[in-house]
Amino acid sequence: MSKSMHGHRARKRFGQNFLNDDQVIHDIVSAIGPQPQQHLVEIGPGLAALTEPVAETSGHLHVIELDRDLADRLEQHPRLSKLLTVHRNDALKFDFQALAADLGGKLRVFGNLPYNISTPLIFHILQSLDVVDDMYFMLQKEVVDRMAAGPGSKAYGKLSIMVQQCAEVSLVLDVPPEAFTPAPKVDSAVVRLAPYAHPPFPVKDRAMLNRVCQTAFNQRRKTMRNNLKELLSAEQLEALQINPGARPETLAVADYVRIANWLSDNPPQEDE
Known part of the structure; x- marks a missing residue:
């Protein structure tokens, strides 16, 4: 496993692949368009490739990080620490409702999601959609394809239906493996999910x-x-x-x- 430029070794058990392509980082931050006063939440900030530009533009950022070493780095970062609130939590168990209630407003959630938990994590966040304005996630391209798939295609299934019932799905950009350290064996993509205020097909349960x-x-x-x-x-x-x-x-x-x-x-x- 190669060490990243910041000396942190990517951990297999966390499914870590760190984004290191400046153009891709710029494109994602531009797509998110962070603004001051917004309640921005990053899942798995890793080596802060997205964290830094988003926090500097918005003035404050909440981050959810399970890896102790990375959480320590963020809290001790000479420039970033004062712009961040670090939640040392498993995003799969994180209470987005409680955070939105504390902040008194809706959340904008983003992250380069670890491949091994991306689908369960999206299902977890879908349970708190009433407190989420929008979401930008870097995922395996295949997962994004499944989210966006229409009836009649091989990719269409439970994930497509559960996501499309409650949110508008749009592909933001494709990301090649070489944009990461270590380079994953699959293509990635950034997807935007925008929860419907009034879903076209309301579901009772x-x-x-x-x-x-x-x-x-x-x-x-x-x-x-x-x-x-x-x-x-x-x-x-x-x-x-x-x-x-x-x-x-x-x-x-x-x-x-x-x-x-x-x-x-x-x-x-x-x-x-």
Whole structure:
């Protein structure tokens, strides 16, 4: 493992890859467009490639860092320390609601997310969308493709539906492996997620939508009738204007929301 220019060894267990390309850093910070008085939160600041320019532009930044060495560095940084509030936390368990309540306003969240926790972390933040203005995440390109995918494509699945139901997804830029130290084996991309104030397809219970998607996409090659038979019958699917013979990836976000909302009103009988 090569040491970075700052002498911190990237740790495999944290999935660390540090951004070191000045042009890419500039493009991401420009896309975020930090402003003074905004409540900016960075997940996993690492070696502060994004932290520094964002904190200097906005005047203050909250950072969530699990790696003790990196948290120490940030708190002792001669210039940055006074611009940062360092939260030594696991972002997967971090309470975004509580921070927004403390700050008295909505959060703008960004970060170069570790590959090994990116999807669970996004699901965690989706539970606090009412306190989030927007999000900018550097992720594996393949994860961004899944978020943005439409019905009928191989990439379309549970992640696409769960994200698109509640937020507008836009690709900000593609990032090549050589922009990082150590260079990952995959392409990366920056995505912007902007939560809807009024989702086009309001869902009654996100946990139910999650369950429907999980169950439907468990076996992608099977039909909706087969995959959802524990939850509702072919007749009930037809009544919801869903073709029971359709494959899961052919249904739109609105279709999944319709199924989930119906199940929220007519909960499936659990086996005793």
